[in-house]
Amino acid sequence: MWKRRWxxxxxxxxxFIGGAFYxxxxxxxxxxxxxFSLDIAAIRHLANSMPGDKPSEIRVERIASFTFPAAAIMAGDSWTQQTLPANSYQLVFPDRTIVIDSAMSQEQANAMGTTSGFDDAAYERMSKGLRAASLILITxxxxxxxxGAAAIAPQVIAQLRLTRQQVDNLDRSDPVTFPKAALSGYQPLEYDRAMAVAPGVVVIRSPGHTPGSQIIFVRTANRNEVLFLGDVAWHIANVREVRERPRLLTMAMREDRSEVMGELAALHGLSLAEPQIAIVPGHDGQVIDDLVEQKVMIHGFK
Ligand SMILES: [Zn+2]
Incomplete structure (x- = not known):
């Protein structure tokens, strides 16, 4: 009898374990x-609203890489290992540059304990690019x-425009910290839903992955259009299949999963309606390689 009970x-x-795992x-x-509304007509209107030349080039540096199983990038995917590069992007205007995202330093990567590769020369070029930029935006x-920006905060704080929500949630960037002095009297970027920050460059609030997440739209002088998603999606498969990371990661990263899913649905709709817009997820090396091949992006900062 006791055997049957056990x-x-x-x-x-x-x-129970099977259900929890699923x-x-x-x-x-x-x-x-x-x-989530992604009104591309309104975004394009904003991109054209500022007078002046739009960027002529989009450049990319691959600073570091992580290795995760595909199942960690998209729930239900396989357990084969995938490489996730950490990139930085440079928009080249005739008279200045803008940098989007700054990856991280070797020291910070070691503190995170998850990196599988680091390119010192790329990091040096990026740091130089950050110091020379007229504006630094972070997704x-x-x-x-x-x-990367935090590592040289005193030298780049004047051109670094974190948003109000990013500044209010800097605890999420652990183990990276900003020196307190660098942020005293800091004027963050404040906007409601979307705002033009330069000719051809629009920031779009997209909270969910973090409270301060923003998507950055870029329209170049030769009419290429690119959406930098930050980590709304890590890989393009998340957008194609409208599937999120596993719930375990959502919980660990304190994501608002409903918001991210709404954004993935809107991006998927946009990718069908406007397939010529390049959608750049946070960590998809293949997407970058394809854009370099199509001459939408160029390898290496100026
Ligand atoms: Zn990331």
């Missing part, structure tokens, strides 16, 4: 999707995006 307990435990690791959909307050 057998039932074992079956129940397995069902919910935490395999399943993508949230209980509700928060609608979101995570260490692998703002670390």
């Amino acid at each position: 057998f039932h307990v074992l079956i129940l435990a397995l069902v 919910w935490l690791v395999m399943e993508s959909d949230p209980l509700g999707e928060k609608p 979101h307050e995570h260490p692998d995006h703002l670390g």
Whole structure:
């Protein structure tokens, strides 16, 4: 009799563990999707609203890489290992440059303990690019995006425009910290839904992955259009299949999963309606390689 009882307990435990595993690791959909509007006509209008030349080049540096199983990038995917590069982007105007995201330093990468590769020469070129930039924009307050700027904060704080929400949530960039003095009297970027920050460059609030996440739209002088997603998606598969990271990671990173799912749905709709717009997820090396091949991006900062 006791044997049968233990057998039932074992079956129940397995069902519970199986259900928990499915919910935490395999399943993508949230209980509700928060609608996200991506009005491309309004975004283009903003991109054209500032007088002056639009950027003539978009350059990219691959600073570091992480290795994660595909199942960590998109719930329900395989367990094969994937490389996730941490990049920095440079918009080249006739008279100045803008940098989007700053990856991280070797020291910060070591502190995160998850990197599998680091390019010292690329990091040096990026740091030089950050110091020379007229404006530095960060997609979101995570260490692998703002670390490079934080590492040389006193030299770049005047051109670094963190948003109000990014400054208010800098605890999320642990283990990267900003020297307190660098942020005293700091004037963050404040805007409601979207704003032009330079000719052809528009920031779009997209909270969810972090409270301070923003998508950055760039329209170049030769009419290429690129959406830098930050980590709304790590890989383009998240947009194609409208599937999130596993719930376990959402919980660990304190994401608002409903907001991210709404953004993925809107991006998927846009990718079907306007397939010529290049969608650049936070860590998809193949997407970057393809854009370099298509001459939408150029390897290496100026
Ligand atoms: Zn990231």
